[in-house]
Amino acid sequence: MKRITMILAACCLLMTACAQKPNNQTKDNTMKKTLVAYFSATGTTKAAAQKLAKEFGADLYEITPEVAYTSADLNWRDKGSRSTLEMKDRSSRPAIKGRCENIADYDTVWIGFPVWWYTAPTIVNTFIEAHDLGGKVLNVFATSGGSGVEGSAGDLKKAYPLYSWGESRLMN
Numbered sequence: 001m002k003r004i005t006m007i008l009a010a011c012c013l014l015m016t017a018c019a020q021k022p023n024n025q026t027k028d029n030t031m032k033k034t035l036v037a038y039f040s041a042t043g044t045t046k047a048a049a050q051k052l053a054k055e056f057g058a059d060l061y062e063i064t065p066e067v068a069y070t071s072a073d074l075n076w077r078d079k080g081s082r083s084t085l086e087m088k089d090r091s092s093r094p095a096i097k098g099r100c101e102n103i104a105d106y107d108t109v110w111i112g113f114p115v116w117w118y119t120a121p122t123i124v125n126t127f128i129e130a131h132d133l134g135g136k137v138l139n140v141f142a143t144s145g146g147s148g149v150e151g152s153a154g155d156l157k158k159a160y161p162l163y164s165w166g167e168s169r170l171m172n
Contacts, residue, residue: 033105034058038112038141039123041069041083045143048171049112052141058110063127066095076116083116092122099130108137108166111156115144119155128156133163141169 036058038049046062053060073082086092103109111127113120120142140156142149153168 032107034108034110035061035100035103035106036110036112037061037063037100037127038110039063039065039114039121039127040112041074041114041121045112045114048141048143049110052110052112052169052171056108056110058108059106061100063113063123064097065123066097083121086122087117087119090122093126093129094121094123096123096126096130103131103133106136108139109133110139110141112141112143112171113152115142115147115149115152118147118151120152124156125159128160133160135164137164137166139166139168141171143172144170 034056036049036053036056038045038060040046040049040062049060049062052058069082072078075081076084078084086094111120111124113124120140138156140149140153142152149168149170153165157163157165
């Protein structure tokens with residue numbers, strides 16, 4: 001009798017375990033999806049985005065400037081370079097090519113960029129403001145030659161306080 005009871009208990013446990021939803025499934029049986037959206041001026045952040053997408057089984061979306069940045073545009077030592085002028089004007093919103101048309105499909109969005117002047121490039125603001133990110137968890141990742149990601153993440157959280165912000169990663 002004890003043996004039959006133990007077998008029945010084991011079967012119940014097995015059936016319960018099999019009936020549970022996978023980690024990426026919601027209560028209404030839809031799958032959670034993750035997007036890694038990134039801006040990369042030189043390819044460094046792109047490599048980090050690809051690594052992150054692989055880690056989370058996420059889709060990739062490149063934030064592409066309407067006018068590509070040249071090496072002269074990225075010369076931070078030149079006070080007249082495009083990147084310097086954009087970063088001096090916090091209201092600057094460089095135009096981007098297209099939009100992520102299926103942004104509504106994602107529950108989590110990682111936003112990646114190189115750190116410029118201790119914060120996110122203003123083109124990241126263009127991306128955020130061009131999309132409805134409400135109801136999603138937004139995470140930040142960045143690449144940098146010497147700065148951390150905390151300041152950049154803090155600036156974005158301050159600029160967009162109505163969004164739900166998660167973790168931040170520096171990925172050098």
